[in-house]
Amino acid sequence: MTITIDKNSGYCFGVEFAIQMAEDEMENVPELYCLGDIVHNGMEVQRLYQKGLRIIDREQLKELHDCKVLIRAHGEPPETYQLALQNNIELIDASCPVVLKLQNRVKHAFDNMEEVEGQIVIYGQQGHAEVIGIAGQTHDKAIIVTTEADLDKIDFTKPVTLFSQTTKSTKGFYHIKALIEERIREAKGELVDFDANDSICRQVSNREPQLARFSTEHDVVVFVSGKKSSNGKALYSVCKSINPNSYFIESEQELEASWFDQAQSVGICGATSTPMWLMQQVADSIQALELQAI
Incomplete structure (x- = not known):
C-alpha cells in the first residue's frame, strides 16, 4: 500500500506567518497571550501551549493591561485596537494581508452603502473570527448569510454589496450570489444596485480543484483538520464528493484499520490550518496499521 501526503496541503501563508510570529516572540518571553485560537487545529494549539502561548477571549482581553497580545491571521474589528490603546497593550499583529485588504474593501463599501441606504452582505460563518473582524x-x-434561509434578512428593494469570508467555498459563494440576483429581479423587475465581490482567498480556492484531482488518484483519502475549521469542512466536502472513501479526522487516534482493508493507495491531505507534521504523524500511523495487519 502506498501512502502519499498531498504536497499542496498544509498551512496557507497567513497561518504560517502568524505561527512564526508567535514562535519568534516566545523566544524572548515565558508566556504570550493570543486572542482566540491561533489556528483552528487543536493539536497545533496544544503544541504551542507547551511553548508558552496562552489563548484568551475578548472578555479576558478587557482585564489585561501593560502586556503583549498576538492578533492571529483572522484579523480583528476596530474595537480591539481601541481597547489595546486604552489598556496599554502592545499588539503583535499577525493579521493575514488578504484579510486586511478585505477589511479595507468592506469599510470603503460600507461608507458608500450608507449614503444610499444600502446593505453590506457577507457570505460567511456567523461568529467566525474573520467574520467578526469584517463585520466590525x-x-x-x-448582514451575515450562511444558508439560503439567511437571505430573508436582506431587503432586496435596497442596494446590496456582497463579499465573502476568505475561506468559504467558491461554489457556495456563487450559489448565494445567483440566489441574491434572482431575489433582486423578483423585487425590482431587473438586476440593479447589486455589487458582488468574490473575496475568497485564491490560495484557498485553488486547493479545491487540486484536492479534486488528488482524490481521484487514491483508493482512500484521509482528510486531517481541526473540527472548528471552516476551511477544513469546505475542502473535505470536495474530497468526499469525488471519493466516497474519504474520512475526516482530527488526529491519528481516530484512524480505523478497516478503512484500508482493500486499499492499494492512500492519500493524506488537510486544511489550510493543518500542520504538515500532523499529516506526517497520520501517515506513520497508517503505515503502522498496515504492518500490524501483516
Whole structure:
C-alpha cells in the first residue's frame, strides 16, 4: 500500500506567518497571550501551549493591561485596537494581508452603502473570527448569510454589496450570489444596485480543484483538520464528493484499520490550518496499521 501526503496541503501563508510570529516572540518571553485560537487545529494549539502561548477571549482581553497580545491571521474589528490603546497593550499583529485588504474593501463599501441606504452582505460563518473582524468594519451592521434561509434578512428593494469570508467555498459563494440576483429581479423587475465581490482567498480556492484531482488518484483519502475549521469542512466536502472513501479526522487516534482493508493507495491531505507534521504523524500511523495487519 502506498501512502502519499498531498504536497499542496498544509498551512496557507497567513497561518504560517502568524505561527512564526508567535514562535519568534516566545523566544524572548515565558508566556504570550493570543486572542482566540491561533489556528483552528487543536493539536497545533496544544503544541504551542507547551511553548508558552496562552489563548484568551475578548472578555479576558478587557482585564489585561501593560502586556503583549498576538492578533492571529483572522484579523480583528476596530474595537480591539481601541481597547489595546486604552489598556496599554502592545499588539503583535499577525493579521493575514488578504484579510486586511478585505477589511479595507468592506469599510470603503460600507461608507458608500450608507449614503444610499444600502446593505453590506457577507457570505460567511456567523461568529467566525474573520467574520467578526469584517463585520466590525461596518459597525456590525453587515448582514451575515450562511444558508439560503439567511437571505430573508436582506431587503432586496435596497442596494446590496456582497463579499465573502476568505475561506468559504467558491461554489457556495456563487450559489448565494445567483440566489441574491434572482431575489433582486423578483423585487425590482431587473438586476440593479447589486455589487458582488468574490473575496475568497485564491490560495484557498485553488486547493479545491487540486484536492479534486488528488482524490481521484487514491483508493482512500484521509482528510486531517481541526473540527472548528471552516476551511477544513469546505475542502473535505470536495474530497468526499469525488471519493466516497474519504474520512475526516482530527488526529491519528481516530484512524480505523478497516478503512484500508482493500486499499492499494492512500492519500493524506488537510486544511489550510493543518500542520504538515500532523499529516506526517497520520501517515506513520497508517503505515503502522498496515504492518500490524501483516
